[in-house]
Amino acid sequence: MNITLSEAQSLALRRLLETGLPLTPRPFQALAEQIEACEAQVLDQMRLWHEQGLFRRVGLVVNHRALGFSANAMLVLDVPDALVDEVGRRLGQAPGINLCYQRPRRLPQWQYNLFCMIHGRQRDRVEAQVQALLQEHMLDDLPHQLLFSSHLFKQCGGRFAAPAGASIDG
């Protein structure tokens, strides 16, 4: 059993992880050096965080636009509250749906409570896929809208660690 990281070291590690692993044979060793810890401590911490559910996934974070996935659509539906879990679970399993979340309505400005993300190469094919999906699940009578993105202003990883303070120096 290794000595666990100090609070300042874990916070520093989280901030380093937000920008990704160094692409070297021993990436956790390289991170450990930056926070004055050893590789085994960093790996233990990573596994612990993984078990605790802090990571949604660990792997390649791909810029879908650079791969030609420029038709990025958000499908929003107004699903009766009693049905939203059932519909959400079904759409969440459908092929082509990358994310499926329930979010609150904000009436009267915003009536939709179920959000699905679809990344595709061509707009007309995404539209056709969504139409087919809604028909298949008999949801095409529900109020819904498909919001395509028209411009990307910014895309990067989340910044969860506090933006100021928490240096491990000294």
Add this chain to the structure above:
Amino acid sequence: MTPSPLARRLIDRFQHGLPLCAEPFKAMAETLGCSEAEVIDCLQHLQLAGTLSRVGPVFEHSRAGASTLAALAVPPERLHQVAARVSQYPEVNHNYAREHRYNLWFVLTGPDRAHLDIILQELEQDTGLTPLDLPMLTAYRIDLGFALETAP
């Protein structure tokens, strides 16, 4: 860009499940039947080409802190100016124009909910526009990346 065969296999196999071991790229290479150097070289090329943002964890918003999806209905002539204001915040990680009356959509992440409230208030004061604040209530699909082959 068109990814190389190895790049496609890396993308299809390792958007999740990166081995948490001392030599993860070597372990990935063993799974794919190539060398560690080829994996690292391929990832470096993907990163230089802008195809790969990074390799590592995607944090679970609800566990790692607070996050919300916010939207603004911006008069079209002000869209770029307001978008630039929104993007200035390091707490904003996705910021998109979308075709809707609510035409600017962005994800805010921070250490806690109070931190996000301050930013939403600042944005409202600065722009005169009231953001929609749509935090996630339930996730029905775990994000595992996306498939190159089956996407429309």
